[in-house]
Amino acid sequence: MNKPDLCIAKDRKKVAIQYINLDLDIKPVFKGKKYFLRTYGCQMNVHDSEEIRYYLEQLGYSYSDTLEDADIVVLNTCAIRENAKDKVFGYLGRCKHLKKIKKDLIICLCGCLTQQPSEIDEIIKNHQYIDVIIGTHNLSQLPKLITDTYDKKQKIEVFSNSDKVFENVKYSRDSKISAWINIIYGCDKFCTYCIVPFTRGRERSRKMEEILKEVRKLKEQGYMEITLLGQNVNAYGKDLNLGYDFATLLEEVAKIGIPRIRFVTSHPWNFTDKMIDIIAKYDNIMPYIHLPIQSGSDEILKRMNRKYTIEEYKKLFDTIKEKIPNVSITTDIIVGFPNETEEDFQKTLDIVNYCKFDGAFTFIFSPRVGTAAALMEDKVTMVEKEKRLHTLNELVNRYSLDSNKKYLNKEVEVLVTGPSEKGCDKVCGYTDTMKLVNIEGSQNLIGKIIKVKITDVKSFSLDGIALIYQK
Numbered sequence: 228m229n230k231p232d233l234c235i236a237k238d239r240k241k242v243a244i245q246y247i248n249l250d251l252d253i254k255p256v257f258k259g260k261k262y263f264l265r266t267y268g269c270q271m272n273v274h275d276s277e278e279i280r281y282y283l284e285q286l287g288y289s290y291s292d293t294l295e296d297a298d299i300v301v302l303n304t305c306a307i308r309e310n311a312k313d314k315v316f317g318y319l320g321r322c323k324h325l326k327k328i329k330k331d332l333i334i335c336l337c338g339c340l341t342q343q344p345s346e347i348d349e350i351i352k353n354h355q356y357i358d359v360i361i362g363t364h365n366l367s368q369l370p371k372l373i374t375d376t377y378d379k380k381q382k383i384e385v386f387s388n389s390d391k392v393f394e395n396v397k398y399s400r401d402s403k404i405s406a407w408i409n410i411i412y413g414c415d416k417f418c419t420y421c422i423v424p425f426t427r428g429r430e431r432s433r434k435m436e437e438i439l440k441e442v443r444k445l446k447e448q449g450y451m452e453i454t455l456l457g458q459n460v461n462a463y464g465k466d467l468n469l470g471y472d473f474a475t476l477l478e479e480v481a482k483i484g485i486p487r488i489r490f491v492t493s494h495p496w497n498f499t500d501k502m503i504d505i506i507a508k509y510d511n512i513m514p515y516i517h518l519p520i521q522s523g524s525d526e527i528l529k530r531m532n533r534k535y536t537i538e539e540y541k542k543l544f545d546t547i548k549e550k551i552p553n554v555s556i557t558t559d560i561i562v563g564f565p566n567e568t569e570e571d572f573q574k575t576l577d578i579v580n581y582c583k584f585d586g587a588f589t590f591i592f593s594p595r596v597g598t599a600a601a602l603m604e605d606k607v608t609m610v611e612k613e614k615r616l617h618t619l620n621e622l623v624n625r626y627s628l629d630s631n632k633k634y635l636n637k638e639v640e641v642l643v644t645g646p647s648e649k650g651c652d653k654v655c656g657y658t659d660t661m662k663l664v665n666i667e668g669s670q671n672l673i674g675k676i677i678k679v680k681i682t683d684v685k686s687f688s689l690d691g692i693a694l695i696y697q698k
């Protein structure tokens with residue numbers, strides 16, 4: 228059995244990044260068998276699952292939409308909060324039970340949970356029935372590890388850090404309309420509550436030419452939208468020292484001419500005027516920015532190691548609103564950070580009242596073993612934290628509804644991405660500002676950018692009718 232090489236991520240040394248061109252020869256040795264893949268967590272994981280699916284399909288597996296029909300189950304896990312972890316362990320219970328009946332079932336655990344030293348020890352000790360445990364840095368080894376499971380020995384390949392960036396990675400993408408593109412891996416920010424720098428390693432940018440090659444290929448394949456992905460996209464290029472940054476990349480991507488370009492996630496620190504100007508300059512860069520604020524209190528922001536003050540956030544927010552017409556801005560907010568006072572919390576409500584965000588993802592602080600905040604004294608009770616979350620949610624939902632009301636009776640452009648959950652005579656898609664729209668219209672609108680008249684608004688979506696389509 229391989230021992231997982233998990234040191235404390237902060238001890239990791241900065242070494243030169245190796246760029247490796249993947250050239251895998253995967254044999255379809257599992258032809259006729261079926262896979263079940265379950266993804267937890269963020270867009271990064273969703274995109275990693277597209278790589279995992281490619282490997283499973285190359286191995287000969289075909290898709291199964293139920294666990295019970297599968298010959299292999301792959302769980303791509305998340306570690307950001309305790310409830311994400313609980314869900315994975317809950318589901319593993321089901322897999323373990325199934326394996327008692329179906330002895331040849333292969334169980335495979337990937338993703339951020341495996342990268343946590345505290346969790347991997349527990350997994351190895353108590354979950355011997357898992358066949359393959361693989362971390363976030365070496366997904367391309369998955370086909371080999373799965374192929375080797377015939378010996379019935381548990382395979383563990385988890386590394387604490389990576390000095391590699393893989394190119395020529397293949398994906399079996401979820402959509403033929405909208406595609407994810409990794410531009411930078413890892414995070415060096417070390418916000419004190421966050422496990423990501425420990426699970427995803429140090430910041431490693433892909434070379435610009437490789438990204439542009441991927442964008443051009445997606446354009447040729449007819450993709451209407453791409454989203455540039457990174458834990459912190461505005462750190463793009465800094466580690467390369469090649470004289471370009473995120474703004475340069477964004478401009479070069481925009482010039483290729485894919486109709487819609489998005490990016491997530493942006494840190495308020497390092498969000499340059501140059502970036503704002505490029506977003507404003509190109510019609511195909513969508514006027515939507517996810518800009519996590521986390522708290523409205525300078526004292527809490529300092530203890531979170533967020534590297535900006537509320538005054539600085541407001542200044543950035545105002546500049547973005549001023550320079551990018553019709554921009555929508557969403558955010559992330561954590562309540563109940565250790566020893567957050569009532570006054571700190573009031574300051575969070577104040578900044579929400581100031582920014583009137585188009586939307587906000589709100590969370591109760593969840594201590595993650597290994598992070599600095601997990602060791603901080605915390606006298607705030609869970610009852611109090613839940614009360615604060617409830618108050619905050621009422622406020623953010625009100626602003627979300629207010630921002631949606633501005634769309635009533637207006638005509639907007641929507642990229643139709645698929646059928647709507649609201650009925651078989653409906654499709655759904657997103658405005659340039661990332662508002663979800665349920666549209667009365669036929670399924671042949673899917674994949675097109677169409678004009679829609681908004682007829683009703685809710686807190687989290689808009690309703691509309693399709694007018695003539697343009698593209």
Ligand code: 5AD
Nearest residue numbers: 420421519559560561590591592593
């Ligand atoms: N507890 C609660 N929320 C967290 N986030 C990250 N780590 C934690 C944690 N330990 C939130 C942040 C981040 C989003 C992706 O998840 O708001 O922006």
Ligand code: SF4
Nearest residue numbers: 414416417418421423
């Ligand atoms: Fe986590 Fe902060 Fe990095 Fe975002 S910027 S991934 S919150 S450490």
